Amino acid sequence: MLPAATTALTASPTPDLPDMPQEIHIELHPTGLRVGAEAPLLRSRLLPRLIAALLQAHEDGLARRDSPCSRADLCTRMAGMAELHRTQVWRAMAQLADTPLAMLIAAHTPSGGPFWLHPPLLNRCRFFLDSGAPAQGAALADWLGQRPASAPGSATPLLPWTYTEALARADHLLDRGELYPARLALQQAAPHLPADDPLAAAALGWRRARIARRLGDWGALQDELRDLSTTLNDPRLAAPERQQLQARIAILAAWHWYGSLGQPAAALARLEDVPPIALAFDPTLRCDHGNLRGIALRELALAQSDTAVAAASVAALGDALRSASLAGLPDALQICAANLAHGIGQLAHAGLLGDGNQLEEALRWLLLSDAICARWQLGRSSLLNTIFLLRLCGLGGWRFSAVRRLADAAGHPLQAESYAALAAQRWEACRGRQSQIPADQRCAFLLLWARHAAAECDSFTAADLIRQARLQARKLRDPQARQRYLDEARTLSQQPQRA
Numbered sequence: 001m002l003p004a005a006t007t008a009l010t011a012s013p014t015p016d017l018p019d020m021p022q023e024i025h026i027e028l029h030p031t032g033l034r035v036g037a038e039a040p041l042l043r044s045r046l047l048p049r050l051i052a053a054l055l056q057a058h059e060d061g062l063a064r065r066d067s068p069c070s071r072a073d074l075c076t077r078m079a080g081m082a083e084l085h086r087t088q089v090w091r092a093m094a095q096l097a098d099t100p101l102a103m104l105i106a107a108h109t110p111s112g113g114p115f116w117l118h119p120p121l122l123n124r125c126r127f128f129l130d131s132g133a134p135a136q137g138a139a140l141a142d143w144l145g146q147r148p149a150s151a152p153g154s155a156t157p158l159l160p161w162t163y164t165e166a167l168a169r170a171d172h173l174l175d176r177g178e179l180y181p182a183r184l185a186l187q188q189a190a191p192h193l194p195a196d197d198p199l200a201a202a203a204l205g206w207r208r209a210r211i212a213r214r215l216g217d218w219g220a221l222q223d224e225l226r227d228l229s230t231t232l233n234d235p236r237l238a239a240p241e242r243q244q245l246q247a248r249i250a251i252l253a254a255w256h257w258y259g260s261l262g263q264p265a266a267a268l269a270r271l272e273d274v275p276p277i278a279l280a281f282d283p284t285l286r287c288d289h290g291n292l293r294g295i296a297l298r299e300l301a302l303a304q305s306d307t308a309v310a311a312a313s314v315a316a317l318g319d320a321l322r323s324a325s326l327a328g329l330p331d332a333l334q335i336c337a338a339n340l341a342h343g344i345g346q347l348a349h350a351g352l353l354g355d356g357n358q359l360e361e362a363l364r365w366l367l368l369s370d371a372i373c374a375r376w377q378l379g380r381s382s383l384l385n386t387i388f389l390l391r392l393c394g395l396g397g398w399r400f401s402a403v404r405r406l407a408d409a410a411g412h413p414l415q416a417e418s419y420a421a422l423a424a425q426r427w428e429a430c431r432g433r434q435s436q437i438p439a440d441q442r443c444a445f446l447l448l449w450a451r452h453a454a455a456e457c458d459s460f461t462a463a464d465l466i467r468q469a470r471l472q473a474r475k476l477r478d479p480q481a482r483q484r485y486l487d488e489a490r491t492l493s494q495q496p497q498r499a
Contacts (some may be wrong), residue, residue: 022124024100028052028143029130035099041380044098047092049144053077054105055127056140058117065106068114086111101125159200163192170207175331177381180436198234202245205231205405209252213305216438216478218260225253244285247278251288254296262480264296271296283327290320291339300345310352316355317343331379336370337356338385341366345392365404366392371412381433383445386426390419390448419452442472443485450492466493 027034027047032041051073057063062073075084090111096102103121107115129143129398166189173182186208194200209224211217228249232242244472250273258267273295279286294317301310321336350360366388373379387409393403400418407414416422425444430437466489473485 005239008039024125026051026101026125026127026403027082027130028127035101042095044092044095046088047095049078049081050074050092051087051105051127052135052140052144054115054117055135055171059120059136059140063116063346064119065116068108068116070114071112074113075148077144080145089113111360115209147448157194157197159194160192163189163194163200165191167203167207174207174210175378177379178433178436179381180213183208183339186211194232196234196236198231199241202228202231204251206248212253213252213259214438216259216440218256221252221260224257225249228252241302243275245277245283245287247274247282247289250274251285251292254292258292258296258299258356259480260284264299267292267296268300283323283329284332286323287320287329287332287336290316290323291336294318294320294343295339298347301347302350305350305352307354309353310347310350313343314340314345314353330376332383334369334376334378337365337369337372338388341369341392342388345395349395356391358405359392362392363396363403365409367407367410367412370407371410374412381436383426383430384443386423387448388439390423390445390452394448394451395421418456420449420456420458423449423452439475440481440485441473443469445486447485447492454492454495463493 024035025037027037028051029041030048031045032043033048033051034041044305054063054069055262056077057069057073061067063069071084071086071089074080078084093105093107093110095197096104103118104125105115108120113157129135129139131143132138133139137275154476166185169228170182170185172190173179173185186204190204193204205224205228209221209228210221212224228245231237232245232249237245249460250270254267254270257263257270271289274285274289279289294313297309297313297316300306301313317336317340321333321340323334324332331384341364344353344362344365347353348362366385370385373385380384391399399424400416402418404414414422427434427445434442446465446469450462450469453459453465470486470488473482473489476482476485
């Protein structure tokens with residue numbers, strides 16, 4: 001006889017009822033319990049898990065009268081269950097009252113436990129999972145959501161200090177736009193590259209490729225892409241790392257198609273090779289992908305005079321800007337804002353974006369990019385923002401005073417009295433780092449500066465700037481770009497000049 005304090009769903013030994021089948025078929029489902037092969041499902045999420053936890057405990061030598069299970073033990077066996085309340089247990093077990101399993105679970109108190117399985121009835125029950133497998137062993141543990149503790153894998157060796165320091169220095173210089181010092185820092189990291197670490201080698205190669213792309217050194221970019229493709233096939237790379245590296249290679253290869261070969265359609269096709277899952281988990285990759293996609297679509301829209309492609313270009317550039325903003329990436333954000341401004345300006349000037357103050361909107365985005373650069377000390381060796389600004393203001397035909405008022409309203413005042421004075425100020429700010437600026441940037445900047453100087457009746461400065469632009473153009477490796485800048489310099493020099 002049980003002690004007076006002990007109760008059970010059956011408080012006395014279970015008699016064999018004449019109408020009870022000798023063997024009871026029970027199925028455990030995530031949403032309920034089926035007592036009998038043809039019986040309807042008894043709806044309950046907790047009850048099948050409670051019985052499964054008791055069955056597992058019984059296998060472990062527990063859930064017996066002499067070694068019952070507490071609520072805490074049962075809760076531990078049910079993965080994802082933070083706490084097992086008395087009321088939950090009482091309600092779940094009350095659902096068994098009108099079933100053949102009414103006497104299966106015994107307890108000192110129906111809601112508080114501890115609990116055990118009544119042996120005579122348990123011996124007549126055959127428990128199965130919803131998959132059809134017997135409710136026992138590993139299958140039962142898996143059904144409860146339990147996972148065996150994985151053995152600790154072999155630890156990855158610590159990165160050498162010199163390698164880590166040089167890589168961090170290179171990243172800092174890259175963010176500031178100091179490309180040649182960043183390339184030198186990567187050269188200093190290379191001798192300390194860990195042996196048998198393909199991911200560390202890929203990290204160096206990817207940064208070198210980014211520098212080559214930004215410098216327009218397409219031969220070096222091809223070499224780096226070749227080495228990165230070899231690393232991609234290394235069997236030691238884990239699947240997520242291989243996927244991310246594949247995405248980076250595809251984006252850089254698309255840049256080569258666009259920047260070196262001048263084929264935006266081929267660049268767009270190459271971007272289709274980027275796995276969507278890689279973009280989903282890496283906001284930096286999303287920014288790079290959206291930027292280049294928007295730029296390539298912009299070129300196609302201008303070539304085809306297609307408004308739909310123009311809208312798709314702005315949408316892609318806007319998506320890149322959104323990723324950078326939400327992820328909190330200031331360098332990527334200033335690049336995205338500048339590219340968006342430049343794209344809107346060119347497409348609006350071509351009449352592909354409809355009516356409205358599109359050029360003024362573009363100017364606001366460009367001033368935002370300028371403000372981010374000033375706050376974070378970014379792009380100090382780049383003239384792209386100033387090039388975009390001078391070009392955009394030329395398209396809009398704005399007086400400098402109007403632009404300065406708009407910049408004041410945006411919270412980033414322009415400390416100059418004219419476009420030519422602003423260009424001179426930005427050029428002076430790059431003194432000491434002018435050799436790090438790619439030659440095509442220097443050509444474009446000098447010619448725009450010369451154009452504004454001529455418009456402000458400063459013919460001597462304009463003539464000197466045209467001379468400097470010719471010198472820079474002759475340094476360009478791309479013969480088409482070289483000839484284009486020389487033709488622009490000749491056209492500008494032939495315009496009437498006023499002192």
